[in-house]
Amino acid sequence: xxxxxxxxxxxxxxxxxxxxxxxxxxxxxxxxxxxxxxxxxxxxxxxxxxxxxxxxxxxxxxxxxxxxxxxxxxxxxxxxxxxxxxxxxxxxxxxxxxxxxxxxxxxxxxxxxxxxxxxxxxxxxxxxxxxxxxxxxxxxxxxxxxxxxxxxxxxxxxxxxxxxxxxxxxxxxxxxxxxxxxxxxxxxxxxxxxxxxxxxxxxxxxxxxxxxxxxxxxxxxxxxxxxxxxxxxxxxxxxxxxxxxxxxxxxxxxxxxxxxxxxxxxxxxxxxxxxxxxxxxxxxxxxxxxxxxxxxxxxxxxxxxxxxxxxxxxxxxxxxxxxxxxxxxxxxxxxxxxxxxxxxxxxxxxxxxxxxxxxxxxxxxxxxxxxxxxxxxxxxxxxxxxxxxxxxxxxxxxxxxxxxxxxxxxxxxxxxxxxxxxxxxxxxxxxxxxxxxxxxxxxxxxxxxxxxxxxxxxxxxxxxxxxxxxxxxxxxxxxxxxxxxxxxxxxxx
Amino acid sequence: xxxxxxxxxxxxxxxxxxxxxxxxxxxxxxxxxxxxxxxxxxxxxxxxxxxxxxxxxxxxxxxxxxxx
Numbered sequence: 001x002x003x004x005x006x007x008x009x010x011x012x013x014x015x016x017x018x019x020x021x022x023x024x025x026x027x028x029x030x031x032x033x034x035x036x037x038x039x040x041x042x043x044x045x046x047x048x049x050x051x052x053x054x055x056x057x058x059x060x061x062x063x064x065x066x067x068x069x070x071x072x073x074x075x076x077x078x079x080x081x082x083x084x085x086x087x088x089x090x091x092x093x094x095x096x097x098x099x100x101x102x103x104x105x106x107x108x109x110x111x112x113x114x115x116x117x118x119x120x121x122x123x124x125x126x127x128x129x130x131x132x133x134x135x136x137x138x139x140x141x142x143x144x145x146x147x148x149x150x151x152x153x154x155x156x157x158x159x160x161x162x163x164x165x166x167x168x169x170x171x172x173x174x175x176x177x178x179x180x181x182x183x184x185x186x187x188x189x190x191x192x193x194x195x196x197x198x199x200x201x202x203x204x205x206x207x208x209x210x211x212x213x214x215x216x217x218x219x220x221x222x223x224x225x226x227x228x229x230x231x232x233x234x235x236x237x238x239x240x241x242x243x244x245x246x247x248x249x250x251x252x253x254x255x256x257x258x259x260x261x262x263x264x265x266x267x268x269x270x271x272x273x274x275x276x277x278x279x280x281x282x283x284x285x286x287x288x289x290x291x292x293x294x295x296x297x298x299x300x301x302x303x304x305x306x307x308x309x310x311x312x313x314x315x316x317x318x319x320x321x322x323x324x325x326x327x328x329x330x331x332x333x334x335x336x337x338x339x340x341x342x343x344x345x346x347x348x349x350x351x352x353x354x355x356x357x358x359x360x361x362x363x364x365x366x367x368x369x370x371x372x373x374x375x376x377x378x379x380x381x382x383x384x385x386x387x388x389x390x391x392x393x394x395x396x397x398x399x400x401x402x403x404x405x406x407x408x409x410x411x412x413x414x415x416x417x418x419x420x421x422x423x424x425x426x427x428x429x430x431x432x433x434x435x436x437x438x439x440x441x442x443x444x445x446x447x448x449x450x451x452x453x454x455x456x457x458x459x460x461x462x463x464x465x466x467x468x469x470x471x472x473x474x475x476x477x478x479x480x481x482x483x484x485x486x487x488x489x490x491x492x493x
Numbered sequence: 494x495x496x497x498x499x500x501x502x503x504x505x506x507x508x509x510x511x512x513x514x515x516x517x518x519x520x521x522x523x524x525x526x527x528x529x530x531x532x533x534x535x536x537x538x539x540x541x542x543x544x545x546x547x548x549x550x551x552x553x554x555x556x557x558x559x560x561x
Contacts, residue, residue, distance in 0.1 A: 021548050031499055038498045039553050046555055105557045128540040128561040135544050284550070312547070315555035 012451065014145045015149075018339070020142035021045045024284035025340045032341060033071050035135060036287050038268075041068045042076065049320035050100035053088050054318065069221030074287065079296065079308065080322045085121060085263075095122055098317050100434045106316055110162035112262040113446055114418035123162070124316040130169075132313040135171030135402045137258075137281050140270030143338070144256045145230055151226075155189050156208055157444065158182035161287075165233065167202050176200065182212045184442075186214045193227065195219055200229045205247060205255075206447040212250035213380060213402075214415050219449040223252025225489050230255040233267065234446055236367055239279065239348025242374035257348045259326075264319055269345055273393040276336035276346035285312050288343070289321070295354050306353045307345075327351045357386060361394045362428040369397065372420045376413055378405045386452040392411035392453060395428070397421070399424055400435040410413075498550045511551050514542045521559045536560045 019025040027035065044065035047054035058064065068074070088096030095103065104110070106124035114120040125133065146152070152171040156164040171178040179196055181189045190211055193201060202210065208230055215222045230253050232238030238257030247255045257279055260267035268286045282289045283340035287310040290299045299305040307326040311319040327350040333341050350367060356363045366384060373382050378401050381396060387395040392464035397417065401410065414432050421430040442446075494511050496502055505530045517539040540561045546552040547559060 034499055036552055039547075041554075042553055080533055100555070101557050126555075126557055126561060127541075128543050128556050129535055131540040131544050132535075133550065284548070312553070316559055319513075491512075 015147045018434075020139045021284070024451060025139075025342065027341055029113065029341055032283055035284060037068070037071050040071075040074065040287065041065065043310070043312055043318055044068055044320065045324075046100060047320060048124075051098055051318055053084075053097040054066070054320070057084075074289070074310075074321070075298070076210075077310075077321050080320060082121070082323070086119060087123060088230040089120075093392070094397065095124060099124055100316060100318060101126075102379070104474045106332065110165070110262060110265070111160045111162070113161045113163070121262060122242065124263055125264060125312075126312060126316050129265060133166040134169035134173050136268070136282055136285060136313070138173055139199075140256070140258050140267060141167070141170055141176075141231070141272055143272045143280075144175075144254070144274055146171070146174060146176060146229065146231075146313050149198055150174075150176040150253040151179065152176045152180045152200040152202065152230075153181055153189075153193050153196065153199060155181045155193075155203035155211060161263060162262045163445065164202050166260070167233070171200070171465070183320075187218060190215045190218060190220055192220075194222075194225050197226045199226050200231065202233070204234040204245055204441045204443070204445060204447070205232045206235060206254070208232060208247045209243075209250065210442055210444070212247070215250075221422070221444045222250060225252055227253045229253055231258060231262060232256065233258045236349040237370060237447075238353055239271070239276075240367060240371050240374065244370045246374050246377065253310070259349050261324065262322075263317075263322060264309065265314055266400075268311070269348075270311060270350070272336060272338040272340065274336060274338050276344065277337070278283055278331060278335065278346040279348050280333070280336065280340050280342040280344050283342045286310065288330070288345075290328055299317055299330075301331055301343075302329060304350065305406065307349075319365075325353050325409065327353045327355075331426070340454045355450075357395075359393050359425075359428060362426045364395060364425060364428070368424055370449070372424060373397070373399065375420075376417070378402055378409065378413060381442065382449060383435075383440050383445075384450040386450070386454055388454040394431060396431040396433060398433050398435045398436065400440045400441060403437060453485075494552060496554060503551065507549060507551055510549065511544060514539075514546050514552065517542055518556075519561060521561075527548070532560070 048065045049056055057078050063076050063078060065078055085098060088098055103124055105126055107127050108125040110123050110128050113118035118134065125297050153170050154164050168178055168180060179198060181192060210253065212222055229249050230247060232255055233396040244255050253397055257271040258267045259269050269281050276386050289303040291297065291310040292299055293306040304327060307324045307328045309319065309322045328345045331344050331346045335344055350363050354364060367369050369384055373379055380402045381400040383398040385398065387394050407461045417432050418430060421429060517535060521535055521539060539556065539559060543556055543561060
């Protein structure tokens with residue numbers, strides 16, 4: 001019996017593999033391009049043959065799928081906007097004319113979160129689509145060391161928002177014991193994480209901090225728990241070094257960023273274990289372009305621009321050159337040491353190309369403000385408010401402190417915040433106000449921390465012209481960014 | 494199929510995966526003699542194997558017409 005290979009032996013062998021998919025994660029760039037082109041041709045043909053929307057869109061642009069001879073022909077495919085998708089949905093409810101088949105061919109219906117206040121997009125997935133959704137999460141989970149022996153806790157509401165459904169299924173696919181943490185209070189979730197000996201926790205960055213606050217209030221020692229990995233998604237904050245450092249400190253665990261969207265059903269990038277300050281694009285399943293939002297021309301490595309996504313996963317709703325409005329900076333795979341040949345988005349999702357606010361002539365990005373605020377561990381929650389006072393715009397930062405911070409320390413924080421915010425914004429003076437304990441909103445899904453109360457007609461356009469696209473300040477973490485002990489800012493500030 | 498999407502010869506293990514994929518498609522292309530329990534589970538199996546062949550660059554196609 002000595003030569004019999006048991007299932008356990010196989011499990012150990014598989015678990016020691018460095019990559020979820022070594023064949024494509026380490027594929028030479030020219031071969032990766034060839035693989036993408038082969039898949040692109042198929043998806044374009046599929047969309048042309050099956051989707052009334054794409055048939056019309058292609059015809060208007062004078063494009064035919066048989067024109068895809070080389071990778072450069074990708075630019076012939078017309079860009080798709082969210083508004084076009086939404087208009088199609090509104091014009092031919094409930095799903096519009098993007099789908100390649102009707103709902104009878106689908107097994108899942110999910111929507112966007114609706115946190116933006118806009119009408120949610122509705123998305124359909126077939127059996128294979130849904131299996132693929134989990135597969136993309138497996139790339140990310142495996143890359144950060146999640147294995148069959150882990151216990152994964154999913155701090156998520158399990159509703160029609162697609163959120164962490166794919167992660168849940170990805171954990172199961174890897175063989176991890178998976179705990180769905182839906183329909184519970186934050187306190188109940190914290191207790192379950194500890195009671196069930198969870199080793200991996202998944203949530204938004206904001207909610208990871210909220211869980212940690214609740215643990216402190218309950219007297220639960222999270223850093224002393226068995227959690228070794230926190231998987232972040234749903235907000236750009238997962239790649240803000242100061243936010244991630246705070247999460248890692250409060251959890252005593254490593255935190256890794258991922259990003260996805262309902263429009264593709266899953267994630268398209270993940271941060272590898274080495275935490276190189278960015279996230280690998282899953283390039284065997286996606287083509288990711290970074291375009292100048294004004295000219296639609298592709299930008300070179302290192303230039304901030306709009307992320308445009310082509311997905312090879314979802315058969316029910318083909319996605320070709322979708323304008324995401326995400327602001328990103330792509331860097332070559334050599335910026336990381338993971339051995340993968342996949343390019344990265346440095347600093348993850350830097351924000352939205354349209355979330356820059358112009359205040360008295362100065363660009364303000366919410367991400368930059370958050371990176372400064374998170375440097376103060378005494379700040380539990382915050383909100384940014386833009387108002388018009390007479391003819392002058394004002395920007396107010398409301399901060400809520402953890403209980404017990406005295407007036408002396410508050411005045412130090414106040415002065416430091418004012419100075420750092422001004423330094424990061426060309427001298428723009430922020431009004432900083434202390435909010436009452438528990439008065440600011442808390443978030444479980446996507447946090448909304450900026451309210452613009454200025455009269456609409458007087459608010460300058462916020463879409464970033466191509467010539468002024470700049471990455472938000474303090475968003476280019478150094479290699480190793482995310483080490484919990486590396487960036488804490490002490491009381492001396 | 495004997496080569497992957499890049500035109501490279503399949504390994505012996507990849508060939509077995511490719512054969513399994515084709516067999517599942519063949520089964521589901523005419524499943525009239527199979528009970529619902531078999532059809533549903535074979536569709537789930539085909540979905541998983543289809544993701545496998547796409548991951549490995551062996552084949553790539555959508556399978557809505559197979560109920561996947």
